[in-house]
Amino acid sequence: MEALETQGFFEAVYDDVSSETLEELFGPVLKELFGVPLDVKMIMNHSDMPYEAYAPRRPGCNFESLKVDDASSDSSLSNFVALLWPPNGNPHFCEVVGTYIGKIRELETMMRMMVVEALGVEKEWESLEKSVVYELRMTEYDAPENQETMVAMSTHLDINIITILRQQKGQGLEILTKDGKQLFAPPNSFSVIAGESLKAWSNGRVSTPPHRVKMLNNEKRHTIQFRSHFKNGCIIQAPEKLVDQDYPQVYKPYKYPDYVKFLFSKDGWVLNKWAENADTLKAYCGVEGENDGMMKA
Numbered sequence: 670m671e672a673l674e675t676q677g678f679f680e681a682v683y684d685d686v687s688s689e690t691l692e693e694l695f696g697p698v699l700k701e702l703f704g705v706p707l708d709v710k711m712i713m714n715h716s717d718m719p720y721e722a723y724a725p726r727r728p729g730c731n732f733e734s735l736k737v738d739d740a741s742s743d744s745s746l747s748n749f750v751a752l753l754w755p756p757n758g759n760p761h762f763c764e765v766v767g768t769y770i771g772k773i774r775e776l777e778t779m780m781r782m783m784v785v786e787a788l789g790v791e792k793e794w795e796s797l798e799k800s801v802v803y804e805l806r807m808t809e810y811d812a813p814e815n816q817e818t819m820v821a822m823s824t825h826l827d828i829n830i831i832t833i834l835r836q837q838k839g840q841g842l843e844i845l846t847k848d849g850k851q852l853f854a855p856p857n858s859f860s861v862i863a864g865e866s867l868k869a870w871s872n873g874r875v876s877t878p879p880h881r882v883k884m885l886n887n888e889k890r891h892t893i894q895f896r897s898h899f900k901n902g903c904i905i906q907a908p909e910k911l912v913d914q915d916y917p918q919v920y921k922p923y924k925y926p927d928y929v930k931f932l933f934s935k936d937g938w939v940l941n942k943w944a945e946n947a948d949t950l951k952a953y954c955g956v957e958g959e960n961d962g963m964m965k966a
């Protein structure tokens with residue numbers, strides 16, 4: 670918990686995902702996924718939310734990613750493969766990815782429970798658990814366009830509750846520590862990263878680390894991000910027990926999709942703010958920031 674309060678991230682040592690599953694997943698399974706023709710992958714997109722099920726490569730961003738929504742539901746994974754591999758789906762993909770999701774969900778639950786216990790709000794566990802939904806995003810990076818910086822994904826904050834990022838073999842995930850150092854996450858690791866939803870729910874106790882992807886070479890790179898976030902209709906609000914004279918309320922209650930829309934309502938605004946290490950959550954719903962006019966952005 671101390672790591673989440675001070676830095677907002679740590680590496681989890683977790684052996685429950687077998688090396689066979691990881692090798693299969695980061696080998697043939699992801700290769701087959703990203704080998705699906707572009708026009709088929711584009712079928713996945715059908716809403717007006719940013720970063721939908723399929724995020725294609727675009728100028729300045731030489732990576733693509735695919736997301737399984739409601740990832741802990743078997744039917745959701747089945748629907749995902751039915752769209753990508755009609756008419757028979759892809760049982761092997763479902764088996765390997767489903768196994769990974771099952772194990773990594775247990776890890777996420779452990780991490781979230783640890784936070785709840787450390788904050789002394791165990792009574793909130795049940796309602797929190799009912800409010801959480803998961804997504805799994807698989808990303809493939811190609812050689813970065815900027816060969817000088819080698820930055821493949823610019824500095825950002827995660828906006829969900831907890832992200833567990835698996836990178837296999839090489840390095841790339843780089844996290845900015847509180848004392849201003851860029852720290853590479855180790856290869857073959859599970860990085861646990863706190864997001865802004867957890868920061869808000871914990872009334873600012875948990876930190877959110879700025880991070881980016883910086884490639885060490887031009888070889889293809891794959892990562893898998895398992896994320897917990899609040900369901901769309903849920904109001905994100907710190908439990909009463911975490912708000913008192915010593916810890917006044919930091920953020921006003923808000924809904925996750927409303928914040929996502931706010932962040933992406935101006936082209937490039939949010940990335941510029943994150944690059945400046947600005948607190949965009951505070952800009953959106955900070956109790957002290959309500960008169961700064963940014964809520965209307």
Ligand SMILES: [Fe+2]
Binds near residue numbers: 825826827880
């Ligand atoms: Fe991230």
